[in-house]
Amino acid sequence: MTTSAKSKSSLKTTPKIRVRLQKVIAQAGIASRRSAEELIQTGRVTLNGETVLVLGTQMVPEVDVLEVDGERVRITQARDQEVYALYKPKNCITSLHDPQGRTTIREFFPKTNRRLFPVGRLDYDAEGLILVTNDGELAHQLMHPKFKVWKSYFVKVKGKVEDAQLAPIRRGVTFEGRRHQPARVKVLHFINDKTWLEVSLQEGTNQQIKKMLLRVGYPVLKIKRFRIGTLTLGEMNPGESRRLSQDERDTLITVVS
Numbered sequence: 001m002t003t004s005a006k007s008k009s010s011l012k013t014t015p016k017i018r019v020r021l022q023k024v025i026a027q028a029g030i031a032s033r034r035s036a037e038e039l040i041q042t043g044r045v046t047l048n049g050e051t052v053l054v055l056g057t058q059m060v061p062e063v064d065v066l067e068v069d070g071e072r073v074r075i076t077q078a079r080d081q082e083v084y085a086l087y088k089p090k091n092c093i094t095s096l097h098d099p100q101g102r103t104t105i106r107e108f109f110p111k112t113n114r115r116l117f118p119v120g121r122l123d124y125d126a127e128g129l130i131l132v133t134n135d136g137e138l139a140h141q142l143m144h145p146k147f148k149v150w151k152s153y154f155v156k157v158k159g160k161v162e163d164a165q166l167a168p169i170r171r172g173v174t175f176e177g178r179r180h181q182p183a184r185v186k187v188l189h190f191i192n193d194k195t196w197l198e199v200s201l202q203e204g205t206n207q208q209i210k211k212m213l214l215r216v217g218y219p220v221l222k223i224k225r226f227r228i229g230t231l232t233l234g235e236m237n238p239g240e241s242r243r244l245s246q247d248e249r250d251t252l253i254t255v256v257s
Helices: 003-013 021-027 033-041 136-143 163-171 208-215 246-256
Strands: 045-047 066-068 083-088 117-119 127-133 151-158 184-191 194-201 220-228 241-243
Touching: 021 033, 021 045, 021 066, 021 136, 033 045, 033 136, 083 246, 117 136, 127 136, 136 246, 151 208, 163 184, 163 208, 194 208, 208 220
Parallel strands: 127 220
Antiparallel strands: 045 066, 083 127, 083 241, 117 127, 151 194, 151 220, 184 194
């Protein structure tokens, strides 16, 4: 067999690496993996010109053509990744767009040429620390419960809380047909008929803190997230943001590794 023939034979037998679409979108810095799944399910993603609605669909990078909202996705877009800490104000949607015209977190994004997106969510009436980035893989790791990244909150509830009443939360509360992971919770102090708590979670389902505290009889009045992993809110004010240093990013990556 000639060298040319061997080369052709090798090309025919070399397997092509296939990758899930949401991973490619995350690597390109367009969205986190979870948000990429939402893009797929809402019909905003096409593969080789065909709309994709099925999660788990795979592609061969550099061969197949993947587009989001009509723009081609290229993994090389994420070579210069940026991560910012942002103090999300109250009464603000953790989203890039809102059909109802409410204030979105995009209005508080730092000025950069990168296409940024928020890592996870905070309720409309909650405030505090959130990360914005174009690093989809880091976003996925910070949000997914399997990576066990703690997020901590100051929470004000109505009523005087007795520590023993928080035991169900520490064991893991069941609501809406699902048992949630155990949370850390402690009483900080009382003000009249209200109690301030510190609550830490490794997951973050929709309105989870409100629902689990209501489950034990305490309506939530205020939520402020002050820590994600090793990163704290510090002296930032609502609406402010700052770019993370390389050391801070390295520490976050160590936490999720």
